[in-house]
Amino acid sequence: MFGKLREKLKAFVKRVEENVEREEEEAKKKGLLDRLIQVEIKEKDVDEALDELELELLEADVALEVVDALREKIKERLVGKKVRIGTDKAKVIEEAVKEAVLEILRPEREVDxxxxxxxxxxxxxxxxxxxxxxxxxxxxxxxxxxxxxxxxxxxxxxxxxxxxxxxxxxxxxxxxxxxxxxxxxxxxxxxxxxxxxxxxxxxxxxxxxxxxxxxxxxxxxxxxxxxxxxxxxxxxxxxxxxxxxxxxxxxxxxxxxxxxxxxxxxxxxxxxxxxxxxxxxxxxxxxxxxxxxxxxxxxxxxxxxxxxxxxxxxxxxxxxxx
Ligand SMILES: Nc1nc2c(ncn2[C@@H]2O[C@H](COP(=O)(O)OP(=O)(O)O)[C@@H](O)[C@H]2O)c(=O)[nH]1
Ligand SMILES: [Mg+2]
Structure with a gap:
């Protein structure tokens, strides 16, 4: 059930995680790490990954307007977010994606x-x-x-x-x-x-x-x-x-x-x-x-x-x- 969507969203999390890890590596190389306790997720860390996700979601039958809304919501949550060095970045990124998906799914009116x-x-x-x-x-x-x-x-x-x-x-x-x-x-x-x-x-x-x-x-x-x-x-x-x-x-x-x-x-x-x-x-x-x-x-x-x-x-x- 939902295998494709699962696979694509997980792949997105992984791509962003790799980008953020690269930021951390670069900071290390520049010798900044001593003073650095967190890295910030930048726009460039998510933009390309989002482009890819967009196509994949369309392939997984997500409606265009929902793809757009999801993109906005994920970006809003990720860009500028600070992740502590050494913490599980995938978890932080996944949390943002989850929240965005929840917001799309949550109806304005609940029906009991x-x-x-x-x-x-x-x-x-x-x-x-x-x-x-x-x-x-x-x-x-x-x-x-x-x-x-x-x-x-x-x-x-x-x-x-x-x-x-x-x-x-x-x-x-x-x-x-x-x-x-x-x-x-x-x-x-x-x-x-x-x-x-x-x-x-x-x-x-x-x-x-x-x-x-x-x-x-x-x-x-x-x-x-x-x-x-x-x-x-x-x-x-x-x-x-x-x-x-x-x-x-x-x-x-x-x-x-x-x-x-x-x-x-x-x-x-x-x-x-x-x-x-x-x-x-x-x-x-x-x-x-x-x-x-x-x-x-x-x-x-x-x-x-x-x-x-x-x-x-x-x-x-x-x-x-x-
Ligand atoms: N696997 C599966 N088949 C279902 C499900 N709901 C309906 N079907 C099958 O879909 C077919 C069409 O269902 P039907 O109720 O006659 O559709 P209707 O034309 O909209 O009334 C039937 O063979 C159902 O058994 C479901 O949740 N899972
Ligand atoms: Mg019928």
Whole structure:
């Protein structure tokens, strides 16, 4: 997981460390070391290393604006920093990089989903959006399972009325996690299905409605228009964008599009168990200004992990192999 990002950031730390060590050597040669107890990290020690890092991050699927922001933040922290002679320079440099990454990841708004659901009027409605194959239906089953484990009742709206087999696939997942599905026939209006599910939940005091949607639309209707209509009819408490981490930078663009149509409040990234790069995870919340709520780390119903920045940082910089 995130192997590439890990490798590149570590390589950057090493390059800067070498430069700072060279500064120390030069000071020694000039006989300055007696009086010197610390070396200062200079702009030239980081600039070239940052140029290289920039390219590598783009290769690792980090979005351009995030690369720029990261560059600024790392530079801000490193240039002018004084490192005591004989201390572990790599550690000091790594700390600066970690802080910069944390700042990129930390959302402006934290969302505590269980808290929000508990304090909201019933039912709490979550609309799931994302392209075909991104993992929406699987993720809905996982989330339903997680919500049930946390003592909440759930109903699912089968609003993907377009893709062949979508309703049966959802019903099978729902059966396995023990949750009811509200459905119409294929070709039905997805907004009407979602509306019925909400009425059903209201009538029975169900806590949460999860709305599954199609990732592609009929040729005569635009996907974004369809999402707008569902949102208009159902007034969801939360719109979750589900993105396939393997699609890399493309999902950042997808999220941007959906975000313009229906304001995204949270992100779930799937298939992180197979993600070699990690750039999308680093980029997405910064770009659309919404937190990553969970990550999918496998195909089982328990393979949904609440996301937090510290866990991500540990995958990147920690001892545990990513
Ligand atoms: N390895 C892995 N596969 C996943 C994950 N989430 C979803 N998938 C798989 O991705 C495929 C598409 O998922 P689906 O839920 O049908 O996507 P949808 O079209 O957005 O509804 C399925 O084969 C899922 O099993 C995950 O976290 N890890
Ligand atoms: Mg689906």
């Amino acid at each position: 989903l269980l808290e929000e659901i508990k304090k909201s009027e019933k039912p709490y409605v979550i609309l799931f959006v994302g392209f075909n194959g991104s993992g929406k239906t699987t993720t809905i089953a996982k989330l339903a399972h997680w919500l049930k484990k946390n003592g909440l009742s759930v109903v699912i709206a089968a609003s993907d009325t377009f893709r062949a087999g979508a309703i049966e696939q959802l019903e099978e997942h729902a059966r396995r996690v023990g949750v009811r599905v509200i459905k119409h026939d294929y070709g039905a209006d997805p907004a009407a299905v979602a509306y019925d599910a909400i009425q059903h939940a209201k009538a029975r005091g169900i806590d949460v409605v999860l709305i599954d949607t199609a990732g592609r639309s009929e040729t005569n209707r635009n996907l974004m228009d369809e999402m707008r209509k569902i949102a208009r009819v159902t007034r969801p408490n939360l719109v979750i964008f589900v993105g396939d981490a393997l699609a890399g930078n493309a999902i950042v663009e997808q999220a941007r599009q959906f975000n313009e149509a229906v304001r995204i409040g949270g992100v779930i990234l799937t298939k992180l168990d197979a993600d070699a790069r990690g750039g999308a995870a680093l980029s997405i919340s910064h770009v659309i200004n919404a937190p990553i709520l969970f990550v999918g780390v496998g195909q089982g119903y328990d393979d949904l992990r609440p996301f937090d920045e510290k866990w991500f940082i540990e995958r990147i910089f920690g001892e545990a192999e990513a």
